[in-house]
């Protein structure tokens with residue numbers, strides 16, 4: 001698959017069994033958006049703890065209605081042609097880093113000292129990932145704006161501290 005992408009706003013990657021983990025900066029931004037203190041992100045049902053690689057990490061708690069699970073910040077609207085669109089209420093200022101970057105992903109290996117960027121469709125059925133064509137964006141780390149690069153660096157240091165706390169076992 002070519003590294004080409006243009007989001008079709010289908011909402012698939014914001015629903016179902018998708019898991020959206022938040023780093024500390026993501027949580028700060030969410031507190032700003034909701035005007036609430038950090039502990040209320042859990043008590044108000046926006047976040048839940050999930051075990052990953054032996055550590056507990058916060059992720060968005062999806063809502064469930066009529067058997068359908070979806071992100072609490074997913075907003076459905078009809079476009080001019082009457083087609084359903086899935087929009088993000090947090091876009092762009094408060095959006096979690098992982099959602100911002102998709103389909104760009106990275107793999108960090110602290111033991112090896114490597115950091116690799118790749119292209120991964122945010123959902124197996126993502127209609128926005130396909131053959132390269134007009135108007136499609138080729139996603140790379142180099143093409144990211146500076147604020148996202150600094151958020152990536154912050155996130156790396158956050159996971160490095162967790163890795164060190166686990167004595168290199170993350």
Ligand code: SF4
Pocket residue numbers: 006007008009010011012013014086102122123125126127128129
């Ligand atoms: S699955 Fe793909 S096209 Fe659909 S909302 Fe997510 S990124 Fe956009």
Ligand code: SF4
Pocket residue numbers: 013014015020071072073074075087088089090091095096099
């Ligand atoms: S935060 Fe926005 S982009 Fe991320 S899963 Fe929720 S609705 Fe989708």
